[in-house]
Amino acid sequence: MIIQPIIRNNICINSHPAGCAASVRHQIEYAGKTLGANQGGAGPKLALIIGCSTGYGLASRITAAFGCHAATVGISFEKPPTKTRAGTPGYYNNLVFDKEAAKAGLASKSLNGDAYSDAMKGEAVKAIKETAAAAGLSPQVDLIIYSLASPVRTDPKDGVMYRSVIKPIGESFSGKTIDMMSGKFTTASAEPASEEDIYHTVKVMGGEDWELWIKALDEAGILAPSARTVAYTYIGPKFSWAIYKNGTIGRAKEDLERACREINKTLTPGGGRAWISVNKALVTRASAVIPIIPFYVSCLFKVMKEKGVHEGCIEQIVRLYRDRLYADAGSDPAKVPVDSEGRIRIDDWEMREDVQQATAERMDSLTEETIMSDADVGGFRHDFLVVHGFDVEGVNYDAELNPLGLDL
Numbered sequence: 440m441i442i443q444p445i446i447r448n449n450i451c452i453n454s455h456p457a458g459c460a461a462s463v464r465h466q467i468e469y470a471g472k473t474l475g476a477n478q479g480g481a482g483p484k485l486a487l488i489i490g491c492s493t494g495y496g497l498a499s500r501i502t503a504a505f506g507c508h509a510a511t512v513g514i515s516f517e518k519p520p521t522k523t524r525a526g527t528p529g530y531y532n533n534l535v536f537d538k539e540a541a542k543a544g545l546a547s548k549s550l551n552g553d554a555y556s557d558a559m560k561g562e563a564v565k566a567i568k569e570t571a572a573a574a575g576l577s578p579q580v581d582l583i584i585y586s587l588a589s590p591v592r593t594d595p596k597d598g599v600m601y602r603s604v605i606k607p608i609g610e611s612f613s614g615k616t617i618d619m620m621s622g623k624f625t626t627a628s629a630e631p632a633s634e635e636d637i638y639h640t641v642k643v644m645g646g647e648d649w650e651l652w653i654k655a656l657d658e659a660g661i662l663a664p665s666a667r668t669v670a671y672t673y674i675g676p677k678f679s680w681a682i683y684k685n686g687t688i689g690r691a692k693e694d695l696e697r698a699c700r701e702i703n704k705t706l707t708p709g710g711g712r713a714w715i716s717v718n719k720a721l722v723t724r725a726s727a728v729i730p731i732i733p734f735y736v737s738c739l740f741k742v743m744k745e746k747g748v749h750e751g752c753i754e755q756i757v758r759l760y761r762d763r764l765y766a767d768a769g770s771d772p773a774k775v776p777v778d779s780e781g782r783i784r785i786d787d788w789e790m791r792e793d794v795q796q797a798t799a800e801r802m803d804s805l806t807e808e809t810i811m812s813d814a815d816v817g818g819f820r821h822d823f824l825v826v827h828g829f830d831v832e833g834v835n836y837d838a839e840l841n842p843l844g845l846d847l
């Protein structure tokens with residue numbers, strides 16, 4: 440069959456297997472080229488990536504494996520294809536990751552299912568032991584990346600399904616955004632969250648599950664005493680705070696910081712450490728649906744590209760490993776560069792004063808006539824399509840393909 444993108448309201452409901460494969464291979468090549476030769480012994484040996492199939496998690500897994508030569512276990516929740524319908528992008532990404540890892544002699548295992556469940560934690564423990572054995576390593580996980588973005592979570596304790604929402608707190612929100620396909624302005628608005636909305640969002644996107652993962656690994660005796668673990672957050676410019684940082688998602692991210700402090704009580708005595716890393720705003724499956732993001736990111740990308748400081752997921756994460764997490768060859772976690780709150784910052788270039796000022800000026804002055812030339816709507820659209828395997832360099836989109844992805 441031939442697959443074309445189907446997009447509605449900034450959501451793409453299908454994916455292209457060959458494009459996903461090519462995009463993963465481009466990232467593998469970048470991590471190998473940029474880091475592979477220089478990373479030496481620094482870096483993880485056995486990494487667990489929770490949310491490994493797309494966005495920041497996929498880049499984290501690729502960097503651990505192809506940049507640092509680590510064995511990896513990845514967890515994600517993706518829909519497999521049928522003979523007549525493509526699967527979700529992450530399904531193909533995992534397939535290609537494992538294929539390339541095997542070719543490079545790197546042990547890897549990808550598990551598909553609900554990371555929030557106790558059953559998946561049990562499966563992961565087993566997979567980590569098997570992967571360590573295949574790599575000739577002792578079963579001691581020394582890096583855990585927590586990179587889930589999910590609309591729902593069933594709490595394994597009470598069996599209740601919680602739903603996360605993107606809403607402001609206290610007052611309603613209304614902001615300009617754009618339809619990336621037409622380049623037309625639209626208004627995104629959201630009513631204030633209820634107490635229940637806040638509670639649900641913290642249950643889904645907060646730190647409780649991260650703590651449960653660390654506990655499960657510790658109890659199974661497979662958490663290396665010097666293990667490092669990182670969860671990702673976003674802060675962004677002040678004008679986005681009403682809908683993000685000071686909204687429901689921001690509350691969940693505060694809870695992630697609370698969990699980080701709790702996890703450090705377990706890890707610090709053995710020489711390990713937990714961090715929150717503040718990452719740059721990028722186009723992923725999760726971020727495209729956040730109001731304001733398509734407009735802000737289109738302006739931000741234009742400015743960052745003009746200033747030569749633009750990065751995508753893989754560039755961000757390579758910099759996270761090389762210049763932050765493993766910058767110190769002596770492996771002292773206290774030497775990882777952090778801000779006054781103890782957070783790793785790889786949003787530093789996005790938040791630079793000159794970048795923020797130029798982005799704000801552009802957002803103020805744009806009209807529908809100038810948006811295509813003065814903002815990077817094309818770049819946003821391209822990145823969005825690439826996330827789903829479309830618009831990837833070197834892929835023949837007129838070729839017939841098998842949605843099962845067996846020939847990738």
Ligand SMILES: NC(=O)c1ccc[n+]([C@@H]2O[C@H](COP(=O)([O-])OP(=O)(O)OC[C@H]3O[C@@H](n4cnc5c(N)ncnc54)[C@H](O)[C@@H]3O)[C@@H](O)[C@H]2O)c1
Pocket residue numbers: 489490491492493494495496514515516517529552553554555586587588589590671672673717718719720721722723724725726
């Ligand atoms: N995209 C951004 O601009 C941005 C910026 C800063 C921080 N972050 C943070 O990075 C993290 C990852 O976000 P992303 O944008 O890369 O998202 P993404 O949608 O690309 O990836 C989410 C991952 O979570 C997995 N997942 C979702 N529900 C799951 C479940 N129940 N069980 C197992 N796996 C599940 C998906 O399969 C996928 O691998 C989030 O915490 C997000 O807040 C994102």
